[in-house]
Amino acid sequence: MSTAVEYRGVSLGYQGKPALTDVDVTLHPGQRLALVGPNGAGKSTLIKSMLGLVDVLHGDAAVFGSDPKSARGRAGYVPQTDSLDADFPISVRRVVMMGRYRRIGWWRPARAEDRRAVADALDRVGLTDKAGHRFGTLSGGQQQRVLLARAIAAEPRLLLLDEPFNGVDVLSQEAIVRVLRELSAEGTALVISTHDLTMAGELADLVCLVNGRQWAAGPPDETLTAGPLRKAYGERAVL
Amino acid sequence: MNWWDDALHRATAEVVLAGALGGLIGVQVVLRRLSFFTMALTHATFPGVVAASIIGVNIMLGGVVAGAVVALGVAALTRRRGQDAAAATGVLLSAGFALGAALVATQSGFSRDLSSFLVGSILTVSPQDLLTTALVLAVVALVLLAGARPLTQIAFDRAGAQASGVSLGAWDIVLLLTIEVVVVTLVPAVGTILALSLIVAPAAAARLWSDRLAVITALAVLFGIGSGVAGLWVSTQWNVAAGASISLTATGILLVSWMGTRLRMRAGLKRVPA
Numbered sequence: 396m397s398t399a400v401e402y403r404g405v406s407l408g409y410q411g412k413p414a415l416t417d418v419d420v421t422l423h424p425g426q427r428l429a430l431v432g433p434n435g436a437g438k439s440t441l442i443k444s445m446l447g448l449v450d451v452l453h454g455d456a457a458v459f460g461s462d463p464k465s466a467r468g469r470a471g472y473v474p475q476t477d478s479l480d481a482d483f484p485i486s487v488r489r490v491v492m493m494g495r496y497r498r499i500g501w502w503r504p505a506r507a508e509d510r511r512a513v514a515d516a517l518d519r520v521g522l523t524d525k526a527g528h529r530f531g532t533l534s535g536g537q538q539q540r541v542l543l544a545r546a547i548a549a550e551p552r553l554l555l556l557d558e559p560f561n562g563v564d565v566l567s568q569e570a571i572v573r574v575l576r577e578l579s580a581e582g583t584a585l586v587i588s589t590h591d592l593t594m595a596g597e598l599a600d601l602v603c604l605v606n607g608r609q610w611a612a613g614p615p616d617e618t619l620t621a622g623p624l625r626k627a628y629g630e631r632a633v634l
Numbered sequence: 635m636n637w638w639d640d641a642l643h644r645a646t647a648e649v650v651l652a653g654a655l656g657g658l659i660g661v662q663v664v665l666r667r668l669s670f671f672t673m674a675l676t677h678a679t680f681p682g683v684v685a686a687s688i689i690g691v692n693i694m695l696g697g698v699v700a701g702a703v704v705a706l707g708v709a710a711l712t713r714r715r716g717q718d719a720a721a722a723t724g725v726l727l728s729a730g731f732a733l734g735a736a737l738v739a740t741q742s743g744f745s746r747d748l749s750s751f752l753v754g755s756i757l758t759v760s761p762q763d764l765l766t767t768a769l770v771l772a773v774v775a776l777v778l779l780a781g782a783r784p785l786t787q788i789a790f791d792r793a794g795a796q797a798s799g800v801s802l803g804a805w806d807i808v809l810l811l812t813i814e815v816v817v818v819t820l821v822p823a824v825g826t827i828l829a830l831s832l833i834v835a836p837a838a839a840a841r842l843w844s845d846r847l848a849v850i851t852a853l854a855v856l857f858g859i860g861s862g863v864a865g866l867w868v869s870t871q872w873n874v875a876a877g878a879s880i881s882l883t884a885t886g887i888l889l890v891s892w893m894g895t896r897l898r899m900r901a902g903l904k905r906v907p908a
Contacts, residue, residue, distance in 0.1 A: 443797075470797075478791070479790060483789060484846060493783075555797075
């Protein structure tokens with residue numbers, strides 16, 4: 396079986412300084428991996444490394460069997476909504492269309508199939524009626540769903556989500572979880588960073604516990620237990 | 635007599651072209667929140683223009699070189715973690731202006747030219763200036779059209795754009811250099827210091843009227859041209875310096891737009907864009 400992500404003894408960092416070390420993780424198509432750890436633990440660094448945006452200092456990092464940078468075309472990324480310019484004058488439909496740019500190119504007009512992909516993606520996240528609204532007027536949860544729709548429109552084989560449940564209402568959280576389950580059933584590999592242990596336990600097949608280094612990786616019932624959690628969060632962790 | 639031989643005709647054509655140019659690039663400046671950076675560029679352009687004039691080379695060339703140094707410097711600074719880009723930009727702003735003033739002081743009998751570099755001299759615009767402005771307008775329009783998708787993506791969602799393979803560094807440099815070329819092109823019309831108002835004010839006003847990028851761009855161009863033509867008219871009617879009246883007209887349009895938006899908000903007719 397081919398792997399979506401395969402990291403062997405990987406250390407990641409910026410300008411030669413390590414930010415996350417000892418990463419050993421294998422993710423197959425259709426699997427859901429949760430990256431769990433406190434703020435600043437290196438979850439975003441690990442996600443960005445899968446897009447080839449962080450230096451691999453040691454070890455072997457492969458995405459779909461090759462260098463992460465060259466596999467970027469098959470990976471989709473859902474950033475945190477607070478990194479976006481909410482004042483920007485752009486409609487929800489155009490945000491989702493951005494997911495198609497890599498297929499359309501910079502200059503060609505969108506084709507019927509691109510418009511269909513955008514409409515389908517908005518339908519999946521339940522925001523068809525918001526297509527004409529300005530992105531910034533939506534709630535935090537709805538904005539997160541639009542970004543998910545944008546990633547879906549790109550038809551990725553590996554989907555990376557950076558804290559998708561941060562500041563999200565219950566309705567949007569349920570919608571996001573439902574869509575993520577559908578995507579993995581269709582064979583998309585998912586990497587989801589979160590500090591919500593309950594969510595990680597319910598949603599993920601695999602959990603990677605990190606804090607400066609990888610402390611544990613495996614099924615939730617083996618990793619989200621007292622021992623590994625104390626290592627990642629420190630002795631004062633309330634379990 | 636040829637139409638171009640009349641200084642007022644040339645001035646009118648120049649303000650139309652300059653207004654369109656300022657409005658067009660202004661949308662990028664306002665949406666990317668680069669107003670302060672652009673202000674630093676205008677001040678950094680000043681010593682370049684003065685130096686070029688002293689050594690007798692094309693002043694546009696001098697302005698572009700000086701501005702490019704600042705544009706690339708700021709681009710390099712913003713790419714480094716932990717650097718305060720605003721502080722660096724502020725220092726470059728005053729240093730640029732100081733350098734220009736120091737260069738001026740080395741020359742005797744330079745003060746009249748100095749004011750034309752600072753606030754423009756629209757009635758002395760040459761046919762060559764007009765041709766340059768027209769060419770730059772065409773090139774800038776093409777660059778912004780060709781780069782519309784990546785530039786929009788970067789402005790809206792920098793991290794997402796980078797993740798999808800957009801080269802942030804390359805497009806940042808394209809945008810900063812384009813802004814610099816526009817600033818230098820506007821020097822004959824409104825001078826280095828007042829160029830900022832013809833770039834920022836029309837676009838900022840347009841942003842208040844619409845949430846759609848295409849409408850904002852069209853309005854910004856319209857407001858830019860309107861500021862130029864109305865400012866020139868005021869200048870000829872009441873013998874006010876043209877650069878100043880163009881800048882004040884652009885500021886007036888922004889003020890009226892802002893008040894209009896407040897009134898609409900109070901009347902509950904439209905949600906005010908943030």
